[in-house]
Amino acid sequence: xxxxxxxxxxxxxxxxxxxxxxxxxxxxxxxxxxxxxxxxxxxxxxxxxxxxxxxxxxxxxxxxxxxxxxxxxxxxxxxxxxxxxxxxxxxxxxxxxxxxxxxxxxxxxxxxxxxxxxxxxxxxxxxxxxxxxxxxxxxxxxxxxxxxxxxxxxxxxxxxxxxxxxxxxxxxxxxxxxxxxxxxxxxxxxxxxxxxxxxxxxxxxxxxxxxxxxxxxxxxxxxxxxxxxxxxxxxxxxxxxxxxxxxxxxxxxxxxxxxxxxxxxxxxxxxxxxxxxxxxxxxxxxxxxxxxxxxxxxxxxxxxxxxxxxxxxxxxxxxxxxxxxxxxxxxxxxxxxxxxxxxxxxxxxxxxxxxxxxxxxxxxxxxxxxxxxxxxxxxxxxxxxxxxxxxxxxxxxxxxxxxxxxxxxxxxxxxxxxxxxxxxxxxxxxxxxxxxxxxxxxxxxxxxxxxxxxxxxxxxxxxxxxx
Amino acid sequence: xxxxxxxxxxxxxxxxxxxxxxxxxxxxxxxxxxxxxxxxxxxxxxxxxxxxxxxxxxxxxxxxxxxxxxxxxxxxxxxx
Numbered sequence: 001x002x003x004x005x006x007x008x009x010x011x012x013x014x015x016x017x018x019x020x021x022x023x024x025x026x027x028x029x030x031x032x033x034x035x036x037x038x039x040x041x042x043x044x045x046x047x048x049x050x051x052x053x054x055x056x057x058x059x060x061x062x063x064x065x066x067x068x069x070x071x072x073x074x075x076x077x078x079x080x081x082x083x084x085x086x087x088x089x090x091x092x093x094x095x096x097x098x099x100x101x102x103x104x105x106x107x108x109x110x111x112x113x114x115x116x117x118x119x120x121x122x123x124x125x126x127x128x129x130x131x132x133x134x135x136x137x138x139x140x141x142x143x144x145x146x147x148x149x150x151x152x153x154x155x156x157x158x159x160x161x162x163x164x165x166x167x168x169x170x171x172x173x174x175x176x177x178x179x180x181x182x183x184x185x186x187x188x189x190x191x192x193x194x195x196x197x198x199x200x201x202x203x204x205x206x207x208x209x210x211x212x213x214x215x216x217x218x219x220x221x222x223x224x225x226x227x228x229x230x231x232x233x234x235x236x237x238x239x240x241x242x243x244x245x246x247x248x249x250x251x252x253x254x255x256x257x258x259x260x261x262x263x264x265x266x267x268x269x270x271x272x273x274x275x276x277x278x279x280x281x282x283x284x285x286x287x288x289x290x291x292x293x294x295x296x297x298x299x300x301x302x303x304x305x306x307x308x309x310x311x312x313x314x315x316x317x318x319x320x321x322x323x324x325x326x327x328x329x330x331x332x333x334x335x336x337x338x339x340x341x342x343x344x345x346x347x348x349x350x351x352x353x354x355x356x357x358x359x360x361x362x363x364x365x366x367x368x369x370x371x372x373x374x375x376x377x378x379x380x381x382x383x384x385x386x387x388x389x390x391x392x393x394x395x396x397x398x399x400x401x402x403x404x405x406x407x408x409x410x411x412x413x414x415x416x417x418x419x420x421x422x423x424x425x426x427x428x429x430x431x432x433x434x435x436x437x438x439x440x441x442x443x444x445x446x447x448x449x450x451x452x453x454x455x456x457x458x459x460x461x462x463x464x465x466x467x
Numbered sequence: 468x469x470x471x472x473x474x475x476x477x478x479x480x481x482x483x484x485x486x487x488x489x490x491x492x493x494x495x496x497x498x499x500x501x502x503x504x505x506x507x508x509x510x511x512x513x514x515x516x517x518x519x520x521x522x523x524x525x526x527x528x529x530x531x532x533x534x535x536x537x538x539x540x541x542x543x544x545x546x547x
Contacts, residue, residue, distance in 0.1 A: 014491060015491050016491055017491075118491070118492070119491075119492055148494065148498065148499055148502035148503075148506070149494075149502075150492055150494050151492060151494075152494060152498055152502070153492075153494050153495050153498045154492060205501070205505060209501060209505075210497065210498065210501050212497075213497035213498070213500050213501050213504075214495055214496075214497030214498065215497070216497060217495075217496040217497040217500055218496070218497070231503060232502055232503075232506050233506070233507070233510055235510035235511075235513060235514055236502075236506030236507055236509060236510030237506065237510070238510065238513060239506065239509040239510035239511070239512060239513030239514070240502065240505075240506050240509050240510075242513050242516075243509050243513070
């Protein structure tokens with residue numbers, strides 16, 4: 001939706017240094033007088049050029065566009081716009097780890113330039129071209145000699161605690177980031193971590209001792225023996241940041257034993273049928289000519305990579321953390337247009353945060369030009385009991401063009417889903433599927449896969465005119 | 468013990484008063500105490516690590532970036 005007014009975006013209100021606003025489809029960031037000296041230092045110290053050159057900071061241009069709130073503004077900048085915004089609870093383990101390491105790399109560079117990060121929110125990191133990049137240009141301020149890192153606790157809550165829980169307890173605990181918008185509380189992380197985590201001095205210190213001291217010193221406000229001198233040496237400061245980096249680097253998670261990560265090695269397609277499917281899907285994507293593609297139930301992203309050469313961005317969703325991890329590691333560095341993300345389509349990301357506006361829902365971040373839904377509908381309809389017309393309602397909300405696969409009850413994968421339950425799906429037939437599809441879309445093409453009973457459709461939303 | 472707490476808290480408040488001149492995050496008292504308690508030792512270990520890597524590179528020559536990265540991943544932790 002294009003905004004003609006110039007109001008701050010809902011998620012950009014905590015930092016008084018400035019805010020993001022949109023006008024006539026262009027994204028701007030207002031820099032307030034309050035932050036003027038730090039902004040000048042960022043640019044004049046060469047830190048901005050250095051970070052942008054390394055792909056660690058989003059580039060921007062200083063523009064003469066009017067500010068949204070002129071009484072507090074000192075300048076307006078136009079940052080490069082990203083095609084899709086994702087959130088930490090949608091990232092796999094390695095995405096969160098790479099985001100943490102990027103944050104620390106930025107902090108180290110800032111320290112060398114006489115600055116530091118005044119916040120270290122995971123929401124300030126986005127993935128652009130397959131790499132983590134800091135999107136908040138106003139996160140830097142002049143280093144204060146002798147002071148502890150002001151964003152240290154936030155780093156521990158947003159990065160170190162969830163990574164440690166994912167690596168050492170259960171990878172699904174990354175979803176705690178969806179519950180706690182300012183990161184995982186350290187006392188909770190400390191309670192959930194296994195005892196063996198205490199054997200790592202870094203985790204013992206940055207999480208367990210940190211949590212204990214937070215609890216012990218909560219709500220203390222007596223002002224006895226106030227000293228005005230900061231006591232943290234530069235070496236101590238650098239050592240603490242280096243210690244955080246070493247702690248993050250040591251945390252690893254290897255997918256094993258999950259259901260869908262080996263799907264393509266355990267499928268009912270013959271090689272010929274699979275090759276045929278790839279050719280058909282490639283042709284349908286060509287016909288759809290999308291800029292943005294969402295591949296739902298993408299597994300390890302085989303078809304996302306097929307779409308990547310034909311679209312500006314392909315967001316590659318799957319419910320399985322192992323599949324997303326594998327997809328991310330395979331795409332990193334080579335497939336810059338693919339953004340693998342975790343999504344449970346039966347419970348997709350809702351709007352979160354203050355006034356339910358701070359973090360947008362998955363649906364609000366659409367619609368995509370094209371949605372690819374291959375080998376997905378039978379899981380939604382049979383494993384999750386979602387009626388076919390409700391599935392089409394959902395698809396219609398999130399795309400203009402749909403490439404969807406239907407697997408009939410005779411298909412061996414569908415048989416597997418029905419093997420342990422009663423068949424209460426009389427409408428789950430080709431006719432029932434096409435009827436539901438036609439209620440929301442116009443079917444443009446329909447292809448039967450060779451050596452398979454499956455059918456792939458190209459359909460255009462009835463909302464869109466001209467087809 | 469009480470006097471130790473009072474001194475620590477005093478130092479923390481001093482930091483907080485300075486840091487909060489512009490900062491919009493509240494780092495928390497416990498976090499400040501943690502830095503006061505351990506940053507000196509962590510910094511000393513960091514210095515040892517830096518000198519050690521200089522000694523190693525002096526005797527062992529410059530290692531490739533890949534080797535450095537994999538070593539960093541393995542020795543990882545444990546200055547804190």
